[in-house]
Amino acid sequence: MANNTFAELVFIPAPAVGHIMSTIEMAKLLLNRDQTLSVTLLIINPPYSVLPLTTYIESLAKNAIERMRFIKLPQDQSPPKLDSNAPFVMSFYEFINSHCKYVRNILEDAINQTSSRSRVVGLVVDILCTGMIDVANEYNLPTYVYFTSNAAFLGFKLHFETLFVDQKQDLIELANSEGEIVIPSFVNPVPMKVFPEVYRKQEGLDFLISAIGRMRKAKGILINTFLELETHAINSFSGTNFPPVYPVGPILNLDGVGEKPDDTDVFRWLQSQPPSSVVLLCFGSTGGFDEAQAKEIARGLEQSGHRFVWSMRRLPPPEQSLKVLPDDFDDPRGVLPDGFLERTSGIGKVIGWAPQVSLLAHEAVGGFVSHCGWNSMLESLWFGVPTATLPMLWEQQMNAFEMVVELGLAVDLKLDYKINVLNSEGDVVIVTAEEIERGIRRLMENKEVRTKVKEMSKMSRETVAKGGSSYSSVGYFLKEIMSNVI
Structure with missing residues (x-):
């Protein structure tokens, strides 16, 4: 390859803020490590105009990053219908796959531009974008999957796909059973109560089997985790016929950390706390x-x-649950117990949307009650702040189980809490004040967990530094990418 030619990687993230943000950080990491690499991010507009996501996508083009460009894909006039009664995961998957023709056009143009200063050497796709692997194969382009969650959860998906394909097991019966299940990527048997709700239905299991089947065609899997954190889970892939796994995390967006926070009321208040x-x-x-x-x-x-x-946000009404994200309450006083704000004015702050990373980085913060999204778990470990688990949906209950039972890096406020964001059926579970109180006391007074989290914080920083395991893993991946260059 000529000295002035770049090897170009094409990234396709799912249209969700956490996925796009994590993908951009992954791409930036690769660009920093190899000056002969360039990146194109293909952005899929969400099926609904969800304001924070739409605003975020609009902002991407304005914040130029050297050797990285963004292309917004066109959108069909009538995207697949997403509503509370439809199987959400499969609808979303089909919506993303409806963009395959646009990806095909972009790849064809890029490959035919022989005068271009860059040569496409591969695709990196999100777990929700694995349909694009077939498109890449049409052009003999290697595809890699960037898995934004953890290795234990990927191992669970692989195990279920294997049970279905190789052992013809009835997954619906298994998913809705009681008790526990042995999964190779977990040390302990996993209780079915933390099983993701989306995979208790046929449509969700169909998506799982389809996505893992396509992932098997990939040349490698990048996972946002690190060997020291998930040693057992990562080792569980050895000896399988699954593509090579590259633990490259923690991949975090730390923009704004270390700068003097805005002179806001909450940060002024934190400055005066022990x-x-x-x-x-x-x-x-x-x-x-x-x-x-x-x-x-x-x-x-x-x-x-x-x-x-407390970053206090309200759920949208069920009929709006797929179209809008939670928002700030118009007037928290109308929702909170009478006199609560006055009685707690000296010891607490109730706010709306929160700059989570900047708050976790603040030395006054010593505990984190979280929904257990994987990005949030990695942030809590990076800053050495122990977590109390209050998972809500997707794979968050499984993340909570891993953090509490497998790794001992969090305390159990409630492992199996679920909110019906995607449909209004079923019993509404309320976590009681007594459970909240007990969970917070355990979180703030458990010295053993706090010590373990501080140790893992140190390891999470060492692993991405030169000589660390994730640093090396990124190096192996770059070597693999560059072997595609002829």
């Missing part, structure tokens, strides 16, 4: 509560007596 004395409650872009649950959280916080910062 080190590690404040518990942060923050539940991600899809995490919110109805009025009844918000009241229980408030009572539990007050009864615990611990200092707190």
Whole structure:
């Protein structure tokens, strides 16, 4: 390859803020490590105009990154219907696959541009974009999958696909059974109560089997984790006929950390609090509560007596649940117990949307009540802040189980909490004030977990530094990519 020619990687993230952000950080990491690499990110517009996501996508083109370009894919006039009654995962998967023709056009143009300064050497696709692997194969382009969750969860998916394909097991019966299941990527038997709700239905299992089947055609799997954190899970892939696994994490967006935070009320207040004395409650872009649950959280916080910062968000009504994200309450006073804000004014702050990373980085924050999204778990470990688990949907219950039972890096507030974001059927489970209080006390007073988290924090920073296991893993991946260059 000529000295002035770049090897180009094409990334295709799923249209969700966490996925796009993590993919951009992954791409930036590769660009920093190899100056002969360039990256094109193909952005799929979400099927609905979800404001924070739409705004974020609009901002990407304005923040230029050297050797990285963004292409927004066109969108069909009538994308697949997404509603509360449709099988959400398969609808979303089909919606993404409807963009295959646009990806095909872009790849064809890139390959035919012989005068171009870059040569496409591979695709890196999200787990929700594995349909694009077939498109890449048409052009003999190697494809890699970037898995934004953890190795244990990927191992669970692989195990279920194997049970179905090789052993013809009835997955619906298994998914809805009681008790526990042995999964090779977990040390302990996994209780079915933490089984992801989406895979209790045929459509979700169809997606799982299809996605893993396509992943088997990939040349490698990049996972946002690190060997020291998930040693057993990563080793469980050895000896399987699955593509090579590259643990490259933690991949984090730390923009704004280390800068002087905005002179906001919450940061001014944190400055006056003792080190590690404040518990942060923050539940991600899809995490919110109805009025009844918000009241229980408030009572539990007050009864615990611990200092707190609570990012309090409300769930959209069920008919809007796939179209809009949780939002700030118009007036928290109308939702919280009478006099709560006045009684806790000295020890706590109730806020709306929160800059989670900047708050976790603050020395006054010593505990984190979280929905257990994988990005949030990695952030908590990076900053050495122990977590109390309050998972809500997707794979978050399984993440919580791994963090509490497998790794001992979190305390169990509730492992199997679920909110019905995607449909309004079923019993509404309320976590009581007493459970909240007990969980916060355990979180803030458990020295053993705090010590383990501090040790893992050190390892999470060492693994991405020169000589660390993730640093080496990225090196192996880059070597593999460059072997595609003729």
